[in-house]
Amino acid sequence: xxxxxxxxxxxxxxxxxxxxxxxxxxxxxxxxxxxxxxxxxxxxxxxxxxxxxxxxxxxxxxxxxxxxxxxxxxxxxxxxxxxxxxxxxxxxxxxxxxxxxxxxxxxxxxxxxxxxxxxxxxxxxxxxxxxxxxxxxxxxxxxxxxxxxxxxxxxxxxxxxxxxxxxxxxxxxxxxxxxxxxxxxxxxxxxxxxxxxxxxxxxxxxxxxxxxxxxxxxxxxxxxxxxxxxxxxxxxxxxxxxxxxxxxxxxxxxx
Ligand SMILES: C/C(=C\CNc1ncnc2c1ncn2[C@@H]1O[C@H](COP(=O)(O)O)[C@@H](O)[C@H]1O)CO
Numbered sequence: 001x002x003x004x005x006x007x008x009x010x011x012x013x014x015x016x017x018x019x020x021x022x023x024x025x026x027x028x029x030x031x032x033x034x035x036x037x038x039x040x041x042x043x044x045x046x047x048x049x050x051x052x053x054x055x056x057x058x059x060x061x062x063x064x065x066x067x068x069x070x071x072x073x074x075x076x077x078x079x080x081x082x083x084x085x086x087x088x089x090x091x092x093x094x095x096x097x098x099x100x101x102x103x104x105x106x107x108x109x110x111x112x113x114x115x116x117x118x119x120x121x122x123x124x125x126x127x128x129x130x131x132x133x134x135x136x137x138x139x140x141x142x143x144x145x146x147x148x149x150x151x152x153x154x155x156x157x158x159x160x161x162x163x164x165x166x167x168x169x170x171x172x173x174x175x176x177x178x179x180x181x182x183x184x185x186x187x188x189x190x191x192x193x194x195x196x197x198x199x200x201x202x203x204x205x206x207x208x209x210x211x212x213x214x215x216x217x218x219x220x221x222x223x224x225x226x227x228x229x230x231x232x233x234x235x236x237x238x239x240x241x242x243x244x245x246x247x248x249x250x251x252x253x254x255x
Contacts (some may be wrong), residue, residue: 025135026055026153059157063132066150067165067185070130073105076160076243076253077181078114092172095202096121096129098238099170102245107166109144109158110149114172119145130165132158135247159184167243167252168198169171173206189231190224196255198239198248200233207234235243 030052036042076095082088096118099106106122108115110131121144122129131146135153142149152158154201162169162181171178181202188194201207214229233244 010030015103017032022237023137023215025137026052027087027135027155028137056154056157059152059154063150063152063157063161066148067130067161070105070107070128070148070165072103072249073107073128073166074099074168074170075107075110075166076115076172077178078118078176078236079174079178080109080111080113080115081175082113082117082172082231088114088173091202093121093124095238095241096123096127096172097193098242099245100129101123103127104167104243104245105140107132107162109133109177110142110146110151112143114174116143116145118172119143123147127199132161134158163188163197165195168200169247170200171207172200172202182188186231188227196248196252198233198244199231200235200244202235202238202241204234204236207232 010150034041034045036045057240076092076099078092079088082092092114098121099118105128106118107130108118110133111117113129119131121127129145130145131142131149133140133142133149133151134155135151137150142151150161152161159181163185169182171182182199183197185194185197189197189199200210209227211232211234212225214232218224219226219229235241235244
C-alpha cells in the first residue's frame, strides 16, 4: 500500500504530486530584494513585481469574497506545536467549542496544534469553523476541522482577514507567531484602528509574566501609557473568555 497523494498548496492553489516547489515561499520572494545588475534585470524585476502586485490584489479579493458572509466571529491564535492528547490541546478544543456554542464563528490560522484544536472544538459545537492558512516552505495542508478555508501566500493579506472579520482576538499560549499576532492586534487597538475589540489571553501562568513586564518595564520607561496593559484581559477558562466576548458584544450593541 502506498501513501495516498496528498498534494500541495501553493498559495490558494492545490496541486497533486510534488510539482510545486514550496522551498521558496511567495513571502520570501517578496522580501528578498535582489539589486539589478543590468538593464535586463531591471526589466525582469519590473515585470515580476507587477505580477506580484496583481497576486497580492487577488489574494485580498479572494479573502474578502470567501469571508463576506461571516457574522459574529472570534479569531483564536496559539501554538502550531501543541500536541494532540495534551492538556493544552484539550484547552483549545474546549475553547473552540465554548466560543462556537456562544454563537460565534471561529477563525484560526488553519494549521496544526492549537489552531487545529480550536477548529475541532468549533466543529463539535456546530459553529462555522474557519481556517486561514499560510504558504510555508514545507508541505502543510489546512487542518481537517475547517468548513471555510483559504491558503494565503502573503502574511500581511492573511493578517488583514484575521482582524477584519473578527470582533475579538483570543490567544492561547504560543511562540513567535502568536506573539506577532498578539502585538499586531494590540497596536491596532492602541492606535484606535480597531475599536471595541477585546484581546483575551488564556492562561495566567503563561501570560502573567509578559503582562507584568508591560506594566513594569514598558509603562515605567514611558514607552506605553499606564492604561495600555488594560487593553488585555487575562483569563483562565473558556467560560471566562465567553464572558468577556459577551460583555463586549453587549457594549457594541448598545453603542
Ligand atoms: C511549526 C509547524 C507548523 C507551522 N504551521 C503554521 N500554520 C499556520 N499558521 C501558523 C503556522 N505556524 C505559525 N502560524 C501562525 O502563528 C501562530 C502560531 O505560531 P507559534 O510560533 O507556534 O506561536 C498561529 O496563530 C498562526 O496564525 C510544524 O508543527
